[in-house]
Amino acid sequence: MKPKPIHLRNLFTKFLKSPNFSTLIRKPHHYQPISSSSSSSSSTSLLKTNSSKPFFKPNDNINLLCKEKKFKEAIAILCNQKRLKESIQILESLHHSETKNIPFATIYSSLLQLCFDLRDLKLAKRIHDLINKTSAFVPGVFISNRLLDLYSKCGCLISARNAFDEMCERDICSWNTMISGYAKAGKLEEAYGLFEKMPERDNFSWSTMISGYVRRDRPREALNLFRSMQGKTNVKCNKFTVSSALAAISALPCRRFGKEIHGHILRTGLDSDTVVWSVLSDMYAKCGSLDEARYVFDRMLDRDVVTWTAMIGRYFEEKRWNEGFELFVEMLKSGIKPNDFTFAAVLNACSSQALEDVGRQVHGYMVRIASDPLSFAASALVHMYCKCGNIETAIRVFEGMSQPDLVSWTSLIAGYAQHGQPEKALSYFELMLKAGLKPDHVTFIGVLSACTHAGLVDKGLEYFHSITEKHGLTHTGNHYACVIDLLSRSGRFQEAEDIIDSMPMKPDKFLWASLLGGCKSFGNLKLAKRAAEVLFEIEPGNAATYVTLANIYASAGIWDEVASIRKTMDDRGVVKKPGSSWIKVYRQVHVFLVGDESHPRTKEIYDFLEDLSRRMKEEGYVPKTDYVLHDVEEEQKEQNLSYHSEKLAIAFGVIATPPGTPIKVFKNLRTCGDCHSAIKFISKIVAREITVRDSSRFHCFKDGKCSCGDFW
C-alpha cells in the first residue's frame, strides 16, 4: 500500500525549496469559504419581497416602458436584474390582450433563459402555461426546444416528454434534447428508443448516446455505437464523439482501441482541442500506461487546470507520489491556478503519505489565493489533518466552514474513530443528524469503525441495524465487513458467522480479512482456516493472509503448518511486504525497515534499544514472542522483535530530539502486539508522548498507556 518512503526525503527538500512555497503561510489557517455571490442572493430576496406587490418600484422606468408598449425592453431589463416574477406579471397582463406586434418569441426566449439559470421548475411550468394561453403567439420549434431542455435540466423528464409529444413540429435539436435528458438521467432504454426513431442523426445524437452509456458503466455498448457511427458516411467524428469514445475505452480499458483512435485524432486534426488531448492522455493512464499519458501530456500546447489535475491525480492513483507532487509544483510554477479538484487530489496524497507539512503549505496556499472553496476541497483538508494525526487543526478547519457538507462531517467522524475517540465520533454523528444532514453509507463506516475501535459491540450493532431501519439505506458489503470486524474483535464469532451466512451479497475480501484478524486475537484456528481459504482464492497474491494464518499456527505452536504455509508462499512467489516506519526530525524524513542497519546513527540506536530493553524488563515488560513467525529459539525471537521498524524509528526519535519532545511515527503495516506493549513501557521510561499511526489507526502512548485502551 505504502510507497518506498525513502523517496519522500527528496520530495521534501525539493518541495520546501520551491520558490512558490517559500512565501507561504506556515501556520495552519482557518479555511473560510467565501460567502455565496451577491447577485444570486439579491435576486432571491427580490423575488421574495416583490412577489406580492402588484407592480414595479415607483422609480423604475419599467412602468414607463410598459406604457409605451415597449414590452421587450421592459422584460429585458427585468431579466437582467433577475426579476423573474415581475416579468411574468407583465406577460400575464398581456396574454389575453389583442395587442399585435409584440415580439413574444424574443420575450419568452429571454425569460426561459433566466428561468434556466435559476433552474426553477415551478416558474418554468408557469411560463409554459402562459405560452399556451397566449392566443396571439404560436411557439416555434426554438421556444419549444428551450422549454424541453429546461424541463429535463430541472429533472422533470415527464413534463419534458409531454412537451416533446405535444410539439407539432420537431427538428433534430428537439430529438437531441430529449435524448440528452434521458441519457443524463440514466434512462438509456428510453433514450435509445428515441434515438432509433430519429429521422436523422448528427454528431450530437451519437455523442450523447455514447457518453450516456459510458456514464452508466456500459462502455462496451458505447464503443459499439461509436463503431456503427464510424460506418455511416453522413456523420463524421468530431471532438465530442471522439472524446466520448475515448472515455468508453478508458472504462473498458483497452489500450489497443485507444491507439487506434489516437491515430484517427492525429489524422483528422482533432488534436488541436484541449479536451480531446486531455481525454487522450487520461485514456492512456486508465489503460495502465502512465508514461504514455505523460508523453501525450508533455506534447500538449494548451494545458488547462483540468488537464494538469488529471495527470497529477493519475500519478497519485498509481502511488507515484513524487512525480505527482513534482508535477503539482511544476504546475504552480507555470502559472496555472489550481482549483478545488487539484487541491483535493494533492491533499489526499498528503493524507495517505502523512505529509502534514506539505498539506499545511497547500492549506496556506488555498487561503492565500482564496480559491472558490467548494466544500470538497475543505473536506479534503479535514481529512488530511485527521490522517496526519492533527485532529485539533482538523476540527478548527471544520468549525471555520460556514456549512460543512456531508463529506466533511464524515471525515471528522472517521477521524475521531481513527484516533480512538469514539464518544467524540458518535457525538459528532448525532450533531450532524441534528444539523439536518442525511448520512450516507460512508458515514456509517465511520460510525461503525468508531464502535469497533472502542469495543462498543452492542452500540455498533444498534447503529448497524439503524442503517436500514431508521435511515432507509441499504447495507453495503462494507457495512457487513465493519460489523464482522466489530464482532470478531470481541470474539463473538458465532454471531459473526450467523451474519455472514445470512448476508444478501457475497462477503468480500475486507470482511474475510477482518474475520481472520479477529481469529488471530482469539486463536480461533478453525474459523481462521475458513477465512484464509476464501482469501487465498480471492487474492492469492496477498502476503498478509499467509502471514496472519502462519502467525496463528505459530502462536499455537503448530510449526508444521507454519512451514507448509511458508512453502506455499515460496511456491506461489508471494513476497511479504516489508514493514517500514518513518519519522520526521528537523524536516528530514528518516525511514527504517525491520532490522535496518543503514541509518548513519545505527550504532547509537541499537545501543539505546538494548539499554531500553533492560529498563523495560525491570518495569515488568515481557516480550510477546508469539508475534514472531519464525520457528527459532526464544532468545532469537526476542531479538527479532526488538528491531521492528517502529521501535527503531522511536529510538532514533528519542536520541535525536531534546527531552520532552513528542514523537510521531508512521508505519505502513499494522503495529504488532509486542511493539504495542513495548511502546507503552517506552513512553513511560523516556517520559515522551509517542504517537504511532499504523495502517489502521492512531495510537497515542503516554505515561505507560495507549489511547486505544489496548483495543484495536
Add this chain to the structure above:
DNA sequence: GTAGGGTTAG
C-alpha cells in the same frame, strides 16, 4: 443542445 479532473472507511 454534446466531451475531460476530486472526496469520506476497510
